[in-house]
Amino acid sequence: MPDHNESALSRWPVLRQVKNLDPLGLSNSAVSPRTESLAARTKKVDKVAASVCPYCAVGCGQLVYVKDEKIIDIEGDPASPISHGTLCPKGAATFQLVTGSNRVTNVLYRRPYGTKWETIPLDKAMDMVAERVKKTRDANWEGKSENGEPLRRTMAIAHLGGATLDNEENYLIKKLFTGLGIIQVENQARI
């Protein structure tokens, strides 16, 4: 029998399971030269940073793998007491949060009665937001109640944060809005 046939026969799964004392085929008989040559891309990286999934209040632990100053993968952190290395489908796709080609990186603005989005500079967008907050606050300021009790608030502005905001960002947002007299402040992760 030619060599290549002998080789094919020796690779027959049942023979390998018998030879390796691996009746269920879950151990070394399931390994081929090809699988042995493969390694996860997370094996050869420059650094691994421990982080927390930004998507919801569960706070699953993540490991961020960096090579050549670029993130090459984000996986669950087995050391996390919250998630033990697991991530839900949304958290498992966090890598795309930084690398996804569909990610919008410019400020888009649709003016009143406009039918399409316009790209505007970030500085301009920030000024527009600040001007509108000031104008709305001034026009709807409640200094005192009907009984003369101090209110110092506006009910015309509300804030709903996204779950990608972390504790520190939410702390600053609450400080800012409370300082402006805005009392309707919520976060998606809390809802």
Ligand code: SF4
């Ligand atoms: S989005 Fe999923 S992976 Fe992320 S913290 Fe929430 S449950 Fe965990």
